[in-house]
Amino acid sequence: MARLVLVPRETATLLAPLQVAVLALVMTLLGGAVLFVIYGVSPLDGLHAVFVEPLLTRYGIGEVLLKMAPLLLIAQGLAIGFRAQVWNIGAEGQLILGAIAASVLAIRFDGTDSQLLLPAMVVAGMLAGMAWAAIAAWLRTQFNANEILVTFMLTSVALQLLYFLVTGPLKDPMGFNFPQSISFAPNAVFPIILEGTRANASLYIGLAVTLVAVVFVRYSFASYKLSVGGLAPGASFYAGFSSKRAIWVALLVSGGAAGLAGVGEVAGPLGQLQRNISPGYGYAGIIVAVLGGLNPIGILFASAIMALVYVGGDFALLSVGVPDAVTGILQGILLISYLACSLLLTMRLRLVREAPG
Amino acid sequence: MDVLIFMVSGTLAAATALIFAAMGELVAEKSGMLNLGIEGMMATGAAMGFVAATVSGSYTVGFIAAALLGCVLSLIFALLTLVFRANQTASGLAIGILGLGLSSAIGKKYESMTLPGVPDLPLGPLAQIPVIGPMFFQLDVMVYLSMLLIPVTWYVLNRTRLGLTIRAVGESPVNAHALGLRVLWIRAGCVAFGGAMAGIGGAYMSTAYTPLWAEGMIAGRGWIVVALTVFGTWMVPRVAFGAYLFGSISLLELSIQALGVNVPSQLMSALPYLVTIFMLALISRNTLFIRLNSPASLGATFRL
Numbered sequence: 001m002a003r004l005v006l007v008p009r010e011t012a013t014l015l016a017p018l019q020v021a022v023l024a025l026v027m028t029l030l031g032g033a034v035l036f037v038i039y040g041v042s043p044l045d046g047l048h049a050v051f052v053e054p055l056l057t058r059y060g061i062g063e064v065l066l067k068m069a070p071l072l073l074i075a076q077g078l079a080i081g082f083r084a085q086v087w088n089i090g091a092e093g094q095l096i097l098g099a100i101a102a103s104v105l106a107i108r109f110d111g112t113d114s115q116l117l118l119p120a121m122v123v124a125g126m127l128a129g130m131a132w133a134a135i136a137a138w139l140r141t142q143f144n145a146n147e148i149l150v151t152f153m154l155t156s157v158a159l160q161l162l163y164f165l166v167t168g169p170l171k172d173p174m175g176f177n178f179p180q181s182i183s184f185a186p187n188a189v190f191p192i193i194l195e196g197t198r199a200n201a202s203l204y205i206g207l208a209v210t211l212v213a214v215v216f217v218r219y220s221f222a223s224y225k226l227s228v229g230g231l232a233p234g235a236s237f238y239a240g241f242s243s244k245r246a247i248w249v250a251l252l253v254s255g256g257a258a259g260l261a262g263v264g265e266v267a268g269p270l271g272q273l274q275r276n277i278s279p280g281y282g283y284a285g286i287i288v289a290v291l292g293g294l295n296p297i298g299i300l301f302a303s304a305i306m307a308l309v310y311v312g313g314d315f316a317l318l319s320v321g322v323p324d325a326v327t328g329i330l331q332g333i334l335l336i337s338y339l340a341c342s343l344l345l346t347m348r349l350r351l352v353r354e355a356p357g
Numbered sequence: 358m359d360v361l362i363f364m365v366s367g368t369l370a371a372a373t374a375l376i377f378a379a380m381g382e383l384v385a386e387k388s389g390m391l392n393l394g395i396e397g398m399m400a401t402g403a404a405m406g407f408v409a410a411t412v413s414g415s416y417t418v419g420f421i422a423a424a425l426l427g428c429v430l431s432l433i434f435a436l437l438t439l440v441f442r443a444n445q446t447a448s449g450l451a452i453g454i455l456g457l458g459l460s461s462a463i464g465k466k467y468e469s470m471t472l473p474g475v476p477d478l479p480l481g482p483l484a485q486i487p488v489i490g491p492m493f494f495q496l497d498v499m500v501y502l503s504m505l506l507i508p509v510t511w512y513v514l515n516r517t518r519l520g521l522t523i524r525a526v527g528e529s530p531v532n533a534h535a536l537g538l539r540v541l542w543i544r545a546g547c548v549a550f551g552g553a554m555a556g557i558g559g560a561y562m563s564t565a566y567t568p569l570w571a572e573g574m575i576a577g578r579g580w581i582v583v584a585l586t587v588f589g590t591w592m593v594p595r596v597a598f599g600a601y602l603f604g605s606i607s608l609l610e611l612s613i614q615a616l617g618v619n620v621p622s623q624l625m626s627a628l629p630y631l632v633t634i635f636m637l638a639l640i641s642r643n644t645l646f647i648r649l650n651s652p653a654s655l656g657a658t659f660r661l
Contacts, residue, residue, distance in 0.1 A: 143638035328458025339443035
């Protein structure tokens with residue numbers, strides 16, 4: 001008799017995370033195929049539309065790069081906190097605050113020809129995202145209020161703040177009462193990096209942040225302390241690592257990164273402040289961070305895949321006529337598959353032969 | 358007086374969805390399972406309940422379908438966390454995201470359609486009593502069922518062997534296992550109950566409270582439910598009290614408008630979330646109290 005059993009891995013291997021990611025992708029493709037059958041679409045056509053079609057045209061690639069920028073930024077920030085078991089799920093709200101702060105500058109200084117406007121917007125957006133996340137950090141460290149719940153609630157508040165601003169103080173006075181601001185001047189918008197597409201230079205910020213994250217995670221003592229706090233809170237406490245500082249670092253970093261993503265949206269494809277800034281990047285960023293194994297390089301690939309799912313969902317809507325809800329379901333399946341497979345990160349399957357009788 | 362009648366009967370109706378979902382989540386958390394996917398389960402329940410009720414013409418069918426789908430989603434959560442031993446926080450978020458996507462897919466063709474709404478229970482003479490009648494006795498059957506669920510949940514958790522078993526598993530799964538209790542099955546059962554209740558709560562929103570389907574109509578209620586278990590420090594009466602408190606806050610928006618007070622509507626819409634944050638900080642600051650009352654193994658993966 002032979003049977004498969006799970007045994008703990010004795011050594012960490014680079015192969016395991018890769019196995020898990022590939023397995024999760026395969027499961028998602030299978031799940032997607034079932035989904036398309038339910039919608040009465042040939043699964044091959046459907047999967048082709050989602051995962052291949054966007055990559056066939058210059059425009060499609062541009063769209064993938066465009067959506068990759070905010071996902072990359074948000075996920076790199078969130079991963080720092082997730083590693084320390086600090087769960088910021090309010091990146092969406094921090095993104096909104098970043099977008100608002102950048103927009104205030106763009107609107108207030110509309111008409112200047114200073115090239116410093118965009119950099120100032122970037123800084124303001126980052127600080128606003130940090131400030132919004134700081135509320136959660138303060139409430140957690142001072143009052144022990146659960147950061148998961150607080151960051152979510154702050155997102156709902158941020159959304160209402162945005163609605164208030166675009167229908168009131170920041171509304172375009174010549175805009176026929178539409179809930180949106182004036183269009184930003186060219187010096188308040190990121191330059192396009194791929195001609196004929198909408199991909200803009202905010203992707204460079206994402207890549208720079210990735211580089212910083214690689215160095216931070218691999219070489220800094222601060223990151224090591226965060227990891228210990230997440231993996232073994234007892235050991236961390238014994239070593240005298242401050243858990244309060246970990247919460248502050250995690251939330252400020254992730255809030256700042258999400259704020260930057262917000263700047264990238266209003267100073268990018270939108271070119272103005274409006275009611276709908278983000279198609280759920282803040283939540284998708286959570287998936288990207290987990291899917292990337294909380295590893296900066298993994299996150300780089302994960303953000304590309306997730307951006308592909310976003311763009312592919314739009315393409316599938318046009319070419320095979322499935323509703324855009326498919327995007328959300330595919331994202332959910334992707335994360336669930338990954339979590340299911342992640343058992344293989346610490347365990348491995350082994351064939352055990354038992355002596356007969 | 359009219360305002361008072363509106364506030365009382367409105368609060369009871371507004372709290373109903375929260376009561377269902379919160380009692381379900383409380384039972385799940387008592388067994389040590391922190392299910393953060395409630396928002397997605399309520400949304401899916403709302404879409405499923407609305408569609409099933411519209412297609413079948415029966416509200417009962419709507420609620421059953423919503424409960425079943427909520428159950429299925431929660432069992433995926435159970436599978437991830439219990440069998441695959443995935444992190445409960447991440448798994449809950451994953452189910453939440455899947456649920457939101459699923460709700461939008463299910464409800465797509467029914468967006469902005471309406472239903473007549475679950476009719477009020479005919480309580481005859483009771484409903485005719487002045488003031489008291491319109492306050493308490495002109496509501497639909499689900500409101501009364503949710504009220505019934507509170508003492509039943511309390512009784513089962515605190516006065517039955519089943520409740521003792523659930524609490525034992527939540528406090529110390531290792532010891533419960535040593536006693537021969539089937540930890541994984543008990544936890545899966547509690548999570549399934551929580552999912553079914555979240556589904557019913559969601560369906561109540563779309564078939565009775567505001568009888569229509571609109572994407573995003575759950576609007577954070579699932580998260581308020583999770584917060585309610587903390588406010589209530591995992592005690593049934595307190596959690597129920599919190600649900601009614603939040604029911605009344607969500608009504609405040611309408612009442613203030615009716616009174617003609619000039620406050621930005623967005624501020625009023627943000628109020629439930631601001632109050633949640635405030636209450637959360639207020640209750641949680643007593644760390645010892647929280648630690649004494651929360652199920653000891655809450656959120657921890659069970660390994661032998």
